[in-house]
Amino acid sequence: MTSKPAQPLLEYVSCPHPEGQHRMAYWRWGDLQARHVVVCAHGLTRQGRDFDRLAQALIEKSSQPLQVICPDVVGRGRSEWLSQPAGYQIPQYAADMLAMLAQVNAQSGAENALQTLDWVGTSMGGLIGMVLAGQAGLPLPAPIRRLILNDVGPAITWSSVERMQTYVGQYGQYRDLDEAEAAMRALSSGFGPVPDDVWRTMSAHMTRPGTDGALTLHYDPAIGVPVRAMTPEAAAAGEAALWALYDQIQAQTLLIRGQDSDLLTAETATAMTQRGPHAQLETWPGFGHAPTLTGDDQMAVVAQFLLGV
DSSP states (O other): OOOOOSSOEEEEEEEEETTEEEEEEEEEEEOTTOSEEEEEEOOTTOOGGGGHHHHHHHHHHOSSOOEEEEEEOTTBTTSOOOSSGGGOSHHHHHHHHHHHHHHHHHHHOGGGOOOEEEEEEETHHHHHHHHHHTOTTOOOSSOEEEEEEESOOSOOOHHHHHHHHHHTTOOOOBSSHHHHHHHHHHHOGGGOOOOHHHHHHHHHHTEEEOSTTOEEESBOGGGHHHHHHOOHHHHHHHHHHHHHHHTTOOSEEEEEEETTOSSSOHHHHHHHHHSTTOOEEEEETTOOSOOOSOSHHHHHHHHHHHHOO
16 A cells, blocks of 8 residues: 555646636646546535545555546636636536646656546536546547546536526635635535534635635636526536436446435436446435545545445
8 A cells, every 4th residue: 555645746737728728737646657547526616625535545545556636627726717707617627637637648658658547526527527438539548447426417407506606606705714614614515524624624725815814715706607607498408418428438437426415316316327327326315415525434435436445
């Protein structure tokens, strides 16, 4: 087993967009020469440090060299913000992940080229994973072998979209970390039980300095523009496209559903076990949208599926 790294390495990749280039940040844990890579992709308003505990747990449990890469999707965390809010959509995010993986693979050299690629995606991160796993011929360094979809599927309830429209990008300034932490707790009841110390660490990574010594959240408020522009008709068209992608996924797939989720219905979850990759379904009581994958029992499920341990 490898030793537990104290901190991840922060790297950047230059990614094209219609108006030019932007830099996307990503965090690397573990053996940087490992040919087995697990990508952990976060939800809509979150960032890559959400996966610190999971990344360290996977590396500790793996009997083979492993690296875990946790990107800050553009507009979040340490990544740059886009000048055009319309770019904050899944096609751009998926293209950025291809650029990141190409850079990681090139840095490794031919003798350590990426051989095994797994994907853990929470909410939006799962949608990105579906796009990458469901399209043959994409320039991935290796096909996605195992895919974990954390409380997300091709069908997203309109009520959950309406809820997101009320809060995404609507944040302000907070006096201190205590106030920011409490505000995020209030919005994140679906995350389930998270110990206070873990939540505080996660909240610290979610904040950045604002004005007059205050704190603000670590994402571009403009990521909410495409969300608020969404209509039921556009959502229905997107759902049809996502089901078509899902049906083409070849990766072994695990679907995690919070039993109280307002985004992923039980009916959709069941359908996902019956078509496409015939996902293995885990339904977790006491959770809504979406489990943080920080509890020992949650991390054990992920490790068993990805590593067989």
